[in-house]
Amino acid sequence: MAVYTEVSDEELNAFIAQYDVGQLLSYKGIAEGVENSNYLVQTDTAYFILTLYEKRVNPDDLPFFLKLKEHLAGKGLSCPTPVASRDGELLGTLAGRPAALVTFLQGMSVKRPRPEHCEELGKAMAAMHLAGADYELTRKNALDLNGWRPLFEQSQDRCDTVHPGLGAEITAELDYLEKNWPKDLPSGVIHADLFTDNVFFLNDRLSGLIDFYFACNDALAYDIAICLNAWCFEQDLAFNVTKAKAMLKGYTSVRPLTAAEFDALPVLCRGAALRFLLTRLYDWLSVPEGALVTPKDPMEYLKKLRFHQTVDSANAYGLEG
Ligand SMILES: Nc1ncnc2c1ncn2[C@@H]1O[C@H](COP(=O)(O)OP(=O)(O)O)[C@@H](O)[C@H]1O
Numbered sequence: 001m002a003v004y005t006e007v008s009d010e011e012l013n014a015f016i017a018q019y020d021v022g023q024l025l026s027y028k029g030i031a032e033g034v035e036n037s038n039y040l041v042q043t044d045t046a047y048f049i050l051t052l053y054e055k056r057v058n059p060d061d062l063p064f065f066l067k068l069k070e071h072l073a074g075k076g077l078s079c080p081t082p083v084a085s086r087d088g089e090l091l092g093t094l095a096g097r098p099a100a101l102v103t104f105l106q107g108m109s110v111k112r113p114r115p116e117h118c119e120e121l122g123k124a125m126a127a128m129h130l131a132g133a134d135y136e137l138t139r140k141n142a143l144d145l146n147g148w149r150p151l152f153e154q155s156q157d158r159c160d161t162v163h164p165g166l167g168a169e170i171t172a173e174l175d176y177l178e179k180n181w182p183k184d185l186p187s188g189v190i191h192a193d194l195f196t197d198n199v200f201f202l203n204d205r206l207s208g209l210i211d212f213y214f215a216c217n218d219a220l221a222y223d224i225a226i227c228l229n230a231w232c233f234e235q236d237l238a239f240n241v242t243k244a245k246a247m248l249k250g251y252t253s254v255r256p257l258t259a260a261e262f263d264a265l266p267v268l269c270r271g272a273a274l275r276f277l278l279t280r281l282y283d284w285l286s287v288p289e290g291a292l293v294t295p296k297d298p299m300e301y302l303k304k305l306r307f308h309q310t311v312d313s314a315n316a317y318g319l320e321g
């Protein structure tokens with residue numbers, strides 16, 4: 001997370017008093033992340049995470065996100081659960097923003113995942129896809145193929161200041177994806193941001209998933225493509241097929257892929273790389289003044305995209321078809 005909205009002691013004490021969680025002992029802003037403002041809150045009963053929802057979150061989507069965590073936890077998936085106020089509300093208001101308190105999840109993310117971590121992630125992602133199958137609420141992916149060009153247009157006039165020729169490269173990729181994006185793949189609830197910082201481990205065993213604020217209904221294999229991008233490149237941006245193979249082995253041990261998903265994987269990986277290139281580009285060019293946030297490097301995703309552009313079959317990701 002980041003901290004965009006500062007909270008005063010008085011405001012926080014009044015907010016916490018609405019919950020049956022004990023007395024506030026301490027709180028501090030969490031610098032990680034980029035989307036919302038997050039605080040680690042300690043009361044005399046437990047630790048909690050307090051989230052104030054910021055610009056990219058539509059308040060109308062909050063019930064989808066909060067109830068999804070309840071639904072998945074109810075199915076045995078380890079993820080934070082929202083804490084209800086004494087009035088039974090999952091969502092409140094703090095410092096003028098929608099806000100929620102969720103349970104603290106034990107564990108730590110890994111910065112440099114090994115193949116074992118990737119396999120664990122694959123299994124957990126597939127388990128989440130199965131657990132989400134009967135979730136009754138739905139949410140369209142606001143950052144799907146239809147959202148990419150309008151998002152790009154917001155950075156287009158300044159994007160070559162980030163890298164010469166970037167605008168032309170993105171335009172060509174959008175043209176390609178608009179012509180080749182797969183339709184009718186198996187779909188359901190996806191996490192859509194299952195990066196390493198959103199997956200916790202304890203002693204190398206996956207202890208839970210966090211940050212469901214991009215979750216939506218979309219092709220299940222698109223979630224895999226996001227994770228291949230986020231987990232399977234080395235620091236020097238070389239693709240590590242051993243990690244990809246481990247992730248896909250873990251995933252398919254829980255939920256086998258259809259032939260159409262197999263065939264679609266290279267184009268889905270290109271789309272996933274472009275999606276994160278575009279949001280990072282936008283954020284890079286629009287850091288709010290005074291915010292405690294470190295924007296993420298858009299160029300990392302341009303390089304990943306270029307790798308996927310060289311791939312002509314899912315075999316390159318270690319899958320045997
Ligand atoms: N439920 C939780 N339990 C423990 N730590 C959490 C929890 N939720 C968030 N965090 C911590 O806060 C950081 C940012 O949270 P995240 O949901 O990823 O924010 P953002 O949506 O802004 O990216 C995480 O990297 C983690 O350190």
Ligand SMILES: N[C@@H](CCOP(=O)(O)O)C(=O)O
Pocket residue numbers: 001032033034035193195197198211276279280296
């Ligand atoms: N994962 C995204 C940014 C959003 O990440 P968050 O987990 O910090 O909300 C990226 O790396 O571009």
